[in-house]
Every structure is written in C-alpha cells, then in structure tokens.
Amino acid sequence: xxxxxxxxxxxxxxxxxxxxxxxxxxxxxxxxxxxxxxxxxxxxxxxxxxxxxxxxxxxxxxxxxxxxxxxxxxxxxxxxxxxxxxxxxxxxxxxxxxxxxxxxxxxxxxxxxxxxxxxxxxxxxxxxxxxxxxxxxxxxxxxxxxxxxxxxxxxxxxxxxxxxxxxxxxxxxxxxxxxxxxxxxxxxxxxxxxxxxxxxxxxxxxxxxxxxxxxxxxxxxxxxxxxxxxxxxxxxxxxxxxxxxxxxxxxxxxxxxxxxxxxxxxxxxxxx
Numbered sequence: 001x002x003x004x005x006x007x008x009x010x011x012x013x014x015x016x017x018x019x020x021x022x023x024x025x026x027x028x029x030x031x032x033x034x035x036x037x038x039x040x041x042x043x044x045x046x047x048x049x050x051x052x053x054x055x056x057x058x059x060x061x062x063x064x065x066x067x068x069x070x071x072x073x074x075x076x077x078x079x080x081x082x083x084x085x086x087x088x089x090x091x092x093x094x095x096x097x098x099x100x101x102x103x104x105x106x107x108x109x110x111x112x113x114x115x116x117x118x119x120x121x122x123x124x125x126x127x128x129x130x131x132x133x134x135x136x137x138x139x140x141x142x143x144x145x146x147x148x149x150x151x152x153x154x155x156x157x158x159x160x161x162x163x164x165x166x167x168x169x170x171x172x173x174x175x176x177x178x179x180x181x182x183x184x185x186x187x188x189x190x191x192x193x194x195x196x197x198x199x200x201x202x203x204x205x206x207x208x209x210x211x212x213x214x215x216x217x218x219x220x221x222x223x224x225x226x227x228x229x230x231x232x233x234x235x236x237x238x239x240x241x242x243x244x245x246x247x248x249x250x251x252x253x254x255x256x257x258x259x260x261x262x263x264x265x266x267x268x269x270x271x272x
Contacts, residue, residue: 013065019074095186096123101131108192121200167239196269215259225263
C-alpha cells in the first residue's frame with residue numbers, strides 16, 4: 001500500500017478515520033492537533049499511504065497516537081470543543097505525596113495542600129505522610145476535613161517509627177494504595193512548599209504533548225518534585241533494601257538513562 005518500501009509494523013496508527021485528520025479531495029494534508037509534525041520532530045516514521053478507495057493518508061509507524069478519535073466520538077462533541085475534550089481525556093493520573101514532619105506546623109501543611117488542590121490537573125489522590133507522632137491523628141483529620149478541598153481526595157498515613165526513612169514510608173504508601181488508585185506516577189513534596197500553579201500543566205506538556213517517556217525525575221535542591229513511574233516502582237520493589245529506586249533503574253533497566261531527568265527540565269517553575 002505504501003508508495004515506498006516502508007514496512008508497516010503491527011503497532012501503528014493510521015490517520016484515516018480520525019476526527020482530527022485534515023483532508024482535501026481524499027488526501028490528508030495535516031492534523032488539527034499538530035501530531036504529524038510533532039511525530040516527525042520526534043523522529044517517528046510517518047508513512048504516506050493510500051488505499052483501494054483512493055484515500056491518501058498518513059500512517060504513524062511503530063506508534064499508537066493517543067489523540068486518535070473516531071467519527072463516532074466526534075458526533076458527541078462540537079467542533080469547537082473537540083481539542084479541549086481530547087486534552088481533558090488525556091489528563092495524566094498521578095498520586096501526590098506530602099511529607100509532614102517536625103520541621104513544619106499544620107499551617108505549612110495547609111499551604112502545600114491548597115497549592116495542590118489549585119492545580120489545573122490535580123492528582124487523583126494526595127497522601128499525607130505524617131511523621132509528627134506528637135499530633136493526635138484524629139485532630140489532624142478534623143482540621144483537614146474542615147478545609148473542604150474541592151479538587152482532591154486525600155488520605156493520611158501516620159508513621160510511628162522515627163527511624164524509618166522517607167523512602168521507606170513512600171514504599172508503604174504505594175503498598176497500601178496500588179490497587180485502589182491506578183496512576184502513571186507519583187510525585188513528592190515537602191510540607192510548607194507551595195507548589196507552583198503550572199506544575200501539572202508542565203508535566204502534562206512534557207509527557208503527552210511533547211511525547212517524552214518518564215521513568216524518574218530527581219527532585220530540586222529543596223527536595224521537592226521527585227517523580228517515580230509507578231510501573232518502575234512496582235517492578236523493582238521501590239526503595240527496598242535501602243536502595244533508592246533511581247539507583248535500581250540505572251543498574252537493572254537497560255536503556256533507561258534517557259528517561260531519567262531533573263525535575264527542573266520538566267517543570268521550569270520548580271527551579272530553585
């Protein structure tokens with residue numbers, strides 16, 4: 001079907017039939033959401049093909065385009081709202097964790113929680129890692145409930161072992177939530193840190209719009225913004241045996257280094 005000798009792999013995306021395909025006289029001339037140009041910029045194999053009905057269109061080889069939507073989907077969405085709707089559907093699902101320790105008071109915790117609640121794409125759950133065992137858990141729950149956060153679901157997990165590291169606490173949080181919340185990654189912040197309003201948008205752009213793979217992101221100098229891909233965490237048992245997950249990735253995951261980043265490269269707003 002191709003005019004060249006390109007071989008179409010079993011995994012591919014034909015643009016034919018997509019609601020975002022721009023067509024002129026049965027020939028595709030573009031994409032309403034600019035994915036053809038973006039795939040070419042990323043080095044993807046974009047093949048010009050035709051079928052027996054005289055349709056000429058592109059095939060994105062070896063890739064599954066997450067923006068592709070068929071005509072049935074388009075029937076239920078106005079033309080003006082289609083881009084907005086597909087971007088809504090593609091919002092990343094993630095878990096945010098806030099480390100609440102003796103260095104910070106409850107007002108610091110509230111500041112961080114409010115900044116997470118204000119994200120354009122808030123996490124599907126926030127876990128407060130409570131290291132302050134001198135505060136009654138029921139009192140903290142009462143104070144948090146009174147805040148009535150509008151966009152986030154939160155949970156409190158208290159750790160009474162003062163010798164446990166924050167990484168060990170993170171592992172236990174994932175053990176307790178991995179079946180209930182299906183997420184792509186988790187991100188960690190320190191209590192008292194006001195998360196910039198653009199953080200979730202910056203991550204969304206990096207992963208979805210710019211099509212970058214993300215296995216791990218080092219936090220900034222203030223230890224905010226560490227990101228861990230949940231599948232990588234589960235595969236390597238997190239930080240077990242007191243080995244940071246990133247060190248396991250570098251040791252045991254072939255070809256993973258291009259997918260390990262500094263958080264500032266993903267979220268410029270987190271630069272210190």
